[in-house]
Amino acid sequence: MTMISMTVNGKAVSGNVEPRTLLVQFLRENLRLTGTHVGCDTSQCGACVVHVDGAAVKSCTMLAVSCEGSHVTTIEGLANGTELHPMQAAFREHHGLQCGFCTPGMIMTAVDIVNRKGSTLDEHTIREELEGNICRCTGYHNIVKAVEAGAQAMGAGGMQAAAE
Amino acid sequence: MYAFSYHQPKTVRQAASLLAKNEDGKILAGGQTLLPTMKQRLAAPPALIDLSKVEGLSGIELKGRSLVIGAMTKHAHVATSEIVRQAIPGLADMAGLIGDPAVRNRGTIGGSVANNDPAADYPAACLALGATIITNMRKVPADQFFTGLFETALEPGEVVVKVAFPIVSKAAYAKFRNPASRYAMVGVFVAKRGSDIRVAVTGAGANGVFRATALEEALKKRFSPKSLDGISMPATGINGDIHASPEYRAHLITVMAKRAVTAAIGK
Structure with a gap:
């Protein structure tokens, strides 16, 4: 067993x-x-x-021990108390989810896209950038709309980045 | 995944010594191939030597007429680096086609070349660009580095430290992707340096990445996609699986090579 420590959603944790x-x-x-x-x-x-140290990663393909000392942000780290993060609010507003299983990953990827590419995103860019996120319900149309709107809202709100 | 012992060296020397001490131990770079392979229990290394805390293995610099990329440099960094974009734009484009954005945030050039997956993209770039693989022990030309399926010239205790790419006048990569795995069904990297033209093919060869000399000879006459008209690659020695037959992959080689040449001319 190995003792590890990292910061998750702004809180120091260890295990x-x-x-x-x-x-x-x-x-x-x-x-x-x-x-x-x-x-x-x-x-x-x-x-x-x-997000690990500000970059979107697939947490099923990274060892916890490799995250020693890292800053990790999960979907739980986006909202400000009961106020949804603009990207979460956009997914609700634009019906960007049905069963909701893929949604946490979609939203974390979407926030990463805005962090890298800015808040004005065209449909083509969004679709290309979402290639590593699979949804089996929506057919993606409303997800793409939600990401576009969420990105704009993040821009209008002074780029409310995730807690990182 | 089977249990393993985990080591986090701080220097390349420590990493090499751990690798030599732990028989069948594996280097962990970005882990984007190794960890899935271990999860499927296709690999069960008794020890992992994680390079993530080794200083100085990540970075991109121009050294004379070479572009030098540290082994732990992420694909996302290569894809978006202004230095790479200026020096060898085809290489930046190639890095941007690996996996997906999250995979590119973890996967590394060193891991890709050391693993030498027969469908990985970097081996084709290294071979076509005539790269040199720099290890803790020596410099190995790409032509001698990739020796077979998941096989390289790396000796026990040898660690890839950098890859140096000579700057070429024209280069581009065209990839026909498997839409699920995002690996190349066939990927062709074409590079022109003076009169030297090299065409490397990944995803197709039953023995891993290889140079398509027939296409190189045709392009030496004239560097144009038209030069490849009517050239059909033989299907012998080409992979066949549920995704594509050897004949289909062989056909794709010429098609992708034409696209790569067209893209290279446009750069």
């Missing part, structure tokens, strides 16, 4: 884990942050996307 523990397991099982989902478990679907 004793086996080296083979994946970051997503550590988040869900040790920290009980179950907003991050495991979909395919083969780094294709993107349901497990979180």
Whole structure:
């Protein structure tokens, strides 16, 4: 077992884990942050996307021990108390989810897109950038609309970045 | 995933010594291929030596007429680097086609070349551009580095430290992707340096990345997609699987090579 410490959603956390523990397991099982989902478990679907040191990664394909000392942001770290993050609000407003399983990963990826590409995003860019996130319900149209609107809202709100 | 012992060296020397001490131990770079392989229990290394805390392995610089990229440099960094974009734009484009954005935030050039997956993109770029793989022990030309399926010239205890790419006048990569895995069904990297033309193919060869000499000879006469008209690559030695037959992949080689040449001329 290895003792690890990192900052998750702005809070210092630590835990004793086996080296083979994946970051997503550590988040869900040790920290009980179950907003991050495991979909395919083969780094294709993107349901497990979180931010590590400001970059979107697939937490099913990263060891928890590799995150020693890192800053991690999960879907639970976006909202400000009961006030949804603009990207979350946009997904609700634009019906960007049906079953909701892929949504945490979609939103974490969407916030990462805005962090990298700015708040004015065209449809083509959004679709290209979402290629690592798979949704089996919506057909993507409303997700793309939600990301576009959420990006604009983030821009209008002075780029409310995630808690990182 | 089977249990393993985990090591986090601070220097390349420590990493090499851990690698030599731990028989069948593996270097962990970005882990975007190694971890999925371990999760599927296709690999069960007893020890992982994580390079993420080793100083000085990440970075991009121009050294004379070479573009030098540190082994732990992420694909996202190569794809968006102004230095790479100016020096070898085709290489930046290639890095931007690997996996998806989250995978590119973790995957590294060193991991890609050391793993030598037969469908990975970097081996084709290294081979076509005539790159040199720089390890803690020596410099290995790409032509001698990629030796077969998941096989390289790396010796036990040898760690990839940098990859140096000579700057070429024209280069581009065209990839026909498997839409699920995002690996190349066939990827062709074309590079022209003076009169030297090199065409490297990934995703197709049963023995991994290879140079398509027939296409190189045709392009030496004239560097134009038209020069490849009517050239059909033989399907012998080409992979076949549920995604594509050897014949289909062989056909794709010429098609992708034409697209790569068209893109290279436009740069």
